[in-house]
Amino acid sequence: MAKGVKPRVKVPKTAAAGDSITIKTLISHKMESGQRKDKEGNLIPRSIINRFTCDFNGENVIDVTLEPAISTNPFFEFEAKVPESGDFAFTWYDDDGSVYETSKSITVE
Amino acid sequence: MYNNKTVLGALGGLLMTAGLAIADPVDDTLILNEETELVTRTAAPAHMADVVDEVISGWHFRGVETRAMQADDFDNPGMIFVEQAEDVWNTADGSEGKSCSSCHEGSDSMKGVKAVYPKWNEGAGEVRTLEMQINDCRENRMGAEKWKYTGGSMQNMIALISSVSRGVPVNVAIDGPAQSTWEQGKELYYTRTGQLELSCANCHEDNYGNMIRADHLSQGQINGFPVYRLKNTKLNSVHARFKGCVRDTRAETYKPGSAEFTALELYVASRGNGLSVEGPSVRN
């Protein structure tokens, strides 16, 4: 697991049924592009988060393929529909095989 | 024909003359998380009355996207490091089995602290930066290893301590026992260094608002430190910024944590007395 990786997500705690809500996500990650060289001139190997998904109660909201051109500490903002109360599941997939997960509950009133 | 290009070239293309000013500070208001309005421009403190009328945060010199990124704690990537430091705040380290919270309780107890640093320490008989004070705690209270002055652990902690003071006006003391250090810092501020023979004032007092190549020169205020820079995507310390500036005048620089940079930090901080603490801010 890459060092110091920490996911953050911002989801409202409540919504009305059928509302569209804004979600923001940020994960601390170097996103080493594979294009940079170290002081000795050797290429630093690529090490990035290559995929991010957001699901709600098992149904997909967004599924993103990330390339090395995504900035350090990848940030996403998007909108989701919430038909009922439940849980958002957020998953980031690292090149090194690590998977970082977090979830947020939302109550539909 | 009088050749403008040659004249500009002779200046190293570095500083445009005041007559070519094309980009004033942006007229905008920094409202943090849609609730806290920060003071980003205000009347200059008394000691600067004969040089500028108004002191202006570097926030006003940045583009619309960069300004927006700082206005929301979720959008501000610097806040990742604040969260990391919050974990460290509550984690015991060193031979005494203490964490920051063992003595200071919650990190919010630090509200106001960043605004008054650097500050005279009576026991030590010197002006101290917040970094020096943190390392004093680590060594002498916690029995822990000192942190590297400009390193990640240190700047994350500075960002946490700064973040709880956002909105508090900078108010460093420049008189009493701190006065001689402040005067030393002022001397450094106006001393030209390096092959380019530039002082801090040449850029940040005489030419703020002008373009230095494609970059918009600010007043060089430090109320937003530590700064998350888009360029290197990490938190940058005040002394690392000083070092970068002095290096860019093509001079040998002082070291981060040195007496010289501590004095300069006190003086530069005092030039922003009255501006809100902003750190961690976002800059290019």
Add this chain to the structure above:
Amino acid sequence: MRLTRRHAMAIGASAVVVAGLPIRALAAGDDDITAFTGGADVGEGGITLTAPEIAENGNTVPIEVSAEGASEILVLATGNPVPAVATFKFGPLAASQAASTRIRLAKTQDVVAVAKMADGSFVKASASVKVTIGGCGG
């Protein structure tokens, strides 16, 4: 070294090769689009790509893509060493087919977004972003 006509020719020839490189890089971006569309025609309209006209630093450039009714949006930075940036696939619970992120741009260039619409057609939008170099390099 004495500069002979032969040397001059050789220098001229290498200059042509260098000048040829950006064209090859553009073709690489086109390859990504072809892989995405399967060679189908790409239209205009119905897709928005928002990016700053001038980026203060190429390392962190905020962009937003939006194409109502799209199933996928591909984002490319045509002037980067590797043009691919990201592909957004929208699921049944996406409230809009729109997303924002922050990207790296190696230099001033066009950013391109291609959307695959629900009916299988493709549309494209592009935005020119000037990447500035700071005054002090520090």
